Amino acid sequence: MLLTAINKNGDAIRLGVHLSRFQLTELKRQESFHCPVCGGALYLKIGRKKIPHFAHQKATNCLEHFERESEYHMLGKLQLFDALEQTGVKPTLEPYFHTIKQRPDICFSYGTKLYAVEFQCSTIPEEIFIKRTEQYQQQGITPVWILGGNRLKRKSANTVSLSGFDYLFLSDRGDFHIPYYCPSTTRLIFLQNPHPISTTKALLSLSIYALSALTVLKIVSHIHQPSPLENSWREMVEKYKREYSYFQGRRKDPILMELYQNHLPFHLLPAVIGLPVTFAFFIETSPIVWQAYLYLDVFQHRLKGQIVTFQQAYQSFKIRVRKRQIRLRVLPLVMEGNASLAVMDYLCLICELGYLKKVGTSSFQVVKEMNSPVSSDEFSKVSKEFYESYSNLLGKRLMK
Structure with a gap:
């Protein structure tokens, strides 16, 4: 269906919201119409239920014919x-x-x-x-x-x-x-x-x-x-961590299996896993999951004073992508940004939270180890302290 046609003089005729039924009837009586794409004959349909529009008089292979x-x-x-x-x-x-x-x-x-x-x-x-x-x-x-x-x-x-x-x-x-x-x-x-x-x-x-x-x-x-969204973020992240393990069909989920092998329950992952970062929308996988992989690959066994580089973190991220454990998105209308910037922003945010210290262009030193709570009570206590301490910082991040 078309709202634009070409008349016998080659002028464009466009149907608008301001044309009355009488004007449309006169237009139909006085003019002949052709498709601006294929040149085929069109007729003007003036019904009482549908918006007035042009339609091809005969079956055609015109691309407009297939766009209903x-x-x-x-x-x-x-x-x-x-x-x-x-x-x-x-x-x-x-x-x-x-x-x-x-x-x-x-x-x-x-x-x-x-x-x-x-x-x-x-x-x-x-x-x-x-x-x-x-x-x-x-x-x-x-x-x-x-x-x-x-x-x-x-x-x-x-x-x-x-x-x-x-x-x-x-x-x-x-x-x-x-x-x-x-x-x-x-x-x-x-x-x-x-x-x-x-x-x-x-x-x-x-x-x-x-x-x-x-x-x-x-x-x-x-x-x-x-x-401001920081309170909603905390609620949604903690709910996701609680419920993820219980979803049907998740028994063979690779992140759950790997966490199980490392004696880490998904619902007790530390609060630094599940942070809002810029450009996270380039990553289809949940931020809780891809950040959990980074924790396993990069942070779990890093001791205070040891060095972590962006190259190490991003390399482990890319390996997970190749294994299809992390999935990316194509965003054709976003001219700047990519998944690597999300990973870098995550490292920078961990710095702001006091767990890392930047010691070079892309190098970070562990200041505070990222330990996982051992019980639900400890998780609740630590999580509450974390969000109370960093509420303003996370709120600013969520507004970017």
């Missing part, structure tokens, strides 16, 4: 177009770029850049998402991918469930954020600075705006002050 847009998608696209038009940027609805054979929902210029808005309400293969993104970037176009609000799975005030597909939309234009738009409520939702707890669950801040308050800057470079 829902009513929800078309309405959202029109609303976003109309809102951008109100800002004065002169957007174009459904432009077609012949060189890359792509048709974004909306295109507009701002400053010296050209932006392509893709409002995505259904799942598409990751390779297609990445290919489209790279094609836009190769043409000097900045892609702005926005998820349909019907995909947002909110678990609590600051907790959401994010699939691997959802994470593809993570952008670093401004702060780290995933944008959503819901045409039913006309609300833009930005999930800011997601800190993964598990493969799918993340702690984050949410900013919600009425579409009428849309500015171009919110779209091209979103920045907003996040909420």
